[in-house]
Ligand SMILES: [Zn+2]
């Protein structure tokens with residue numbers, strides 16, 4: 001298959017060496033999150049800090065989060081190709097790396113279901129795929145945890161979020177997500193649909209491509225908790241490095 005459809009490297013966008021999904025030198029260029037991290041959202045922070053500026057400012061609806069890469073110019077380009085230039089093939093590559101990154105978290109968090117952050121249906125139709133779902137599928141597969149794509153739905157269209165301030169994003173997103181047909185509440189506990197029937201959803205792992213201020217993660221987590229999910233964790237491929245001085 002690789003001969004018919006040569007793979008492109010998600011970092012340099014050239015042809016990846018035979019049998020590889022990323023050039024070894026490009027792998028070395030990826031800015032993996034290392035060192036001190038915000039205990040709440042996983043953002044890199046200075047050595048003596050416990051929380052990042054955003055987490056000190058806003059209480060989050062999710063329990064805890066983690067991210068794999070720092071959202072620098074190189075990663076920005078990778079994700080732009082993946083989302084806007086039709087390079088769907090980058091999704092499983094990033095997804096497998098994220099799944100590896102999640103090994104300690106999966107053990108600690110006791111996840112019942114992996115839930116990708118949903119796109120608005122019209123946006124997903126236009127793109128042909130939900131980039132978060134393609135990435136999330138790899139974590140579900142690796143750990144044998146159900147991938148649930150109908151637990152959450154995006155009800156509001158959220159356009160031009162990039163130009164909004166953190167406070168405006170929060171306001172804009174407040175009612176943008178709701179429980180979908182794959183999630184029901186019984187006596188205050190959430191249940192999700194599986195092939196074998198309904199199962200209680202105590203801990204959910206939400207997966208997205210980018211985490212910036214956490215407003216999307218919060219809006220999703222709030223909708224899940226309202227439906228009776230006890231614990232909501234977040235994981236993203238890339239995370240903004242945050243306020244100045246938080247390299
Ligand atoms: Zn490369």
Ligand SMILES: [Zn+2]
Nearest residue numbers: 038041052055
């Ligand atoms: Zn934080």
